[in-house]
Amino acid sequence: MHVIALATSVTDLKNDDDMPLLLAACEELGVPTEVCAWDDPGVDWSRYAHVVLRSTWNYIECREEFLAWAERVAATTNLVNPLSVVRWASDKHYLADLAARGVPVVPSRFVEPGEDARAALRDFLATNGQAAELVVKPTVGSYSKNVKRFAGTAEDEATEHIVRLLEQNRSVILQPYLSSVDQVGETNLTYFDRVYSHAIRKSALLMSDGTVNGPTPDFRAARVADADEQAVALAILDATADHLGLGRPLLYGRVDLIRGNDGRPMLLELDICEPSLSFPFCDGGAMRFARVLGQLLQSQESGA
Template sequence: MDVAILTYSGMPQLDAYEAPLLPALAELGVDARPVIWDDPAVDFRDVRAAVVRTVWDSHLRRDTFVAWAEKVGRLTKLYNSSDVLRWNTHKLYLRELEEKGVPVTPTVWVERGGSIDLEALTRSRGWDTLVLKPAVSAGALKTYIIPRAEVSAARSLVAEVTASCELMVQPYLTAFETEGERSYIFFDGAFSHAVRRPPTLQSAPRGFAKPVVFTPDAGGELKLAEQVLEAIGRPLLYARVDVATDNAGVTRLQEVEVTEPSLFLSLDPEAPRRLARAIAAKL
């Protein structure tokens, strides 16, 4: 085959948002098929390129996944590259981007095996509600919303997360409940489309139920998303820059997804073709 579109065993045929990529590639004469990323029967020397897409179990075995990516990157063209995947699968990259001037959601980092006085933190920062999440995670796994009145009971959650990973502590952004997150999606460095998404954490209140595509202003948040890509400074076949409004009304980077994000291709009629053309250009 020409291109292996990488997914995981729980979704062997891609999801509805991503499935339009296959016929878009076929229109260009590219033989692309879903491939389970860790299938031992696959010989990546037999494909011209491999594109990481819905590998939605990779965060559960990050070390295994990164080692796999390094191996596959030596056998064929891998997108995004193994060094990008290693960098992006640990959220310490946010601290790096903040040091480069990107406005990131305020974060207190707790080292692996460490502890933190959450009551003192809420007092010193003035945060009414906290979000606790591991630095290696996806899909809101082990992400908790903790009101100030309950922080004393959250010590066990801190210990649970830091037993195996660094912990991120952030303020809960109330604008999530009405605005959600805005995702700016790029293919080969060029802006493709923007999507407004409800909170990933199912327990969070939400003002709308499903992701919707929207047309962004030329400046503002789109400019911030472009600043993020410039700060990353690496070639990326695809990127999704997620931003949100903080409690002071400032737009801040939440995450950069360059490993396995949903790109919501089915929400924009031309998005599958844009990505297909970007992939075909790599062959």
């Protein structure tokens, strides 16, 4: 049966504001799709020609279980993006791999379970010019969960948060807080098949009083990505394809960039697993995605 499964989760579908627009675009183009939850044990994934990851967002609480599911799906049908991408991109350690390939990445100091949190923090501050403010976040996470902003002088508070995450057996990233986000926000660029589709501006989510905003519609707005942002995003997608030895461009991907203190765009997050694509904020994004999904089905039918 030549149908594409769009994978969500039992609890996340209601928050997926891309899905209705994507379904409408697929229907208009005659691309057969069904929405299925990865955590619904009743789904027979082998019935589908392709399983395309969409809003499987609850996996951050059970990544191993999710990867085991992805492995089972990839063994019976075509998982999109592929399993190697899902494994690599669902843990922000990928930032180190990309930095090693020479693309600009927000300076990141990783702290692993078992390490001394305070010593790691002091080391980070010493190598980052005693950053006035820093961000502490888990390597596996989304929706700003457990992401916190601290003053560089708030050593005790920052250490406490790092320790709390390490004790949950999570790896941690320390980054300087890039204050350009307060003026110009971050830019999320969406690509289909290596072709730029659209971008949004996301306003700063970490407030100086310690409160954190969700990336809800109030914080997103359409924008055209600048030429330097598009160049960096493409370099990041190409470095990723190289790193993972992918034979073809990623079907979909979102590159989140933030400008450093020198004004240059740097990678904050690469979402090529289950990105929210902000379709309600752009013209034609859902249709462009539906088109590459249609091509995917066609290439399979023609045996390409």
